Amino acid sequence: QKEVEQNSGPLSVPEGAIASLNCTYSDRGSQSFFWYRQYSGKSPELIMSIYSNGDKEDGRFTAQLNKASQYVSLLIRDSQPSDSATYLCAGPFSGGYNKLIFGAGTRLAVHP
Amino acid sequence: GAGVSQSPSNKVTEKGKDVELRCDPISGHTALYWYRQSLGQGLEFLIYFQGNSAPDKSGLPSDRFSAERTGGSVSTLTIQRTQQEDSAVYLCASSSLRGYGGGNTDTQYFGPGTRLTVL
Numbered sequence: 001q002k003e004v005e006q007n008s009g010p011l012s013v014p015e016g017a018i019a020s021l022n023c024t025y026s027d028r029g030s031q032s033f034f035w036y037r038q039y040s041g042k043s044p045e046l047i048m049s050i051y052s053n054g055d056k057e058d059g060r061f062t063a064q065l066n067k068a069s070q071y072v073s074l075l076i077r078d079s080q081p082s083d084s085a086t087y088l089c090a091g092p093f094s095g096g097y098n099k100l101i102f103g104a105g106t107r108l109a110v111h112p
Numbered sequence: 113g114a115g116v117s118q119s120p121s122n123k124v125t126e127k128g129k130d131v132e133l134r135c136d137p138i139s140g141h142t143a144l145y146w147y148r149q150s151l152g153q154g155l156e157f158l159i160y161f162q163g164n165s166a167p168d169k170s171g172l173p174s175d176r177f178s179a180e181r182t183g184g185s186v187s188t189l190t191i192q193r194t195q196q197e198d199s200a201v202y203l204c205a206s207s208s209l210r211g212y213g214g215g216n217t218d219t220q221y222f223g224p225g226t227r228l229t230v231l
Contacts, residue, residue: 034219043203043222044155088155090220099145099168100220104154 003027004091006103015112019076023089023103026070033072034100035063036088044088048074079110114138116223118204124229125194133189133226137206144187145220146171146179147203155203161187194230201225 006023013019023033032051036044050056050063050072062075072091076083086105093099117136125131137144146158157171161181172178176194181187191198203225207218 036222043201043225046219046221049219099157099160101157102155 003094003101004089004103006087006089006106008104009107010109011106012109012111013079015079015081015110017079017110019079019083019108019110021074021076021087021089021106021108022071023073023091024071025091027091027094028067028070029094030067030091032092033063033065034090035061035072035074036090036102038086038088038105040085047087076108079108081110081112084108084110116204116206116221118202118223118226120226121224122227122229124231126231127196128193130190130192131194131228133191133202133228135187135189135204135206135223137185137187137204138208138221141206141208141221142184143207143218143220144181145205145207146187146189147205148173148200149203149225150200158189158202191228194228196230199228199230201227 003026034049035047037047038044048058048061048063050065053065053067056063060077064073086107088105089103090100093101116138119134142163144161147155148158149155159166159179160168163184164181176192179189204223205220207220
């Protein structure tokens with residue numbers, strides 16, 4: 001089992017809708033998770049980090065962490081065409097030091 | 113402050129040649145990571161530096177790949193006798209390691225990448 005798994009998509013949503021991106025992880029001890037956005041031909045940029053169970057909101061973005069179920073999600077409200085990108089979920093490496101394991105990414109397409 | 117910088121931004125080389133890719137991390141960041149991303153693929157971990165030492169080289173695909181970091185700052189990734197399958201974007205990231213030890217993993221900040229094309 002991969003340590004961090006994401007559905008590759010594409011996830012297609014209409015402009016103004018809520019986009020829901022999901023990620024599952026295998027290491028129950030993991031405490032830190034990150035969502036990165038990567039536009040085509042660009043490097044990943046951090047959107048949000050989350051360390052505690054529950055929701056964390058930042059503008060149109062909400063990250064949700066459920067440690068019992070071992071999933072982390074990213075909600076994008078009022079989706080815009082400019083949100084169209086690949087979203088990478090990352091969690092800590094189970095080997096005990098400061099290394100992130102990235103999921104393969106979910107491609108999001110927001111259509112007008 | 114300045115982010116992670118990488119050079120060159122693009123590199124085209126002939127099969128069999130050696131190449132050097134450079135990464136300059138965010139000032140004060142003690143951890144540095146190299147990743148490779150082939151077209152349409154996810155991030156492939158290559159190597160991790162903590163200071164000048166590399167506790168994890170597990171991702172280096174072959175002995176043609178090596179990396180060093182001097183002065184706890186700039187890192188160079190060297191690929192010897194390049195092959196066409198080495199063509200990819202090579203990404204560098206750095207983090208501060210402030211949170212590690214308290215159960216949290218530090219955020220990694222990525223550079224713009226070097227696009228390597230081996231003809």
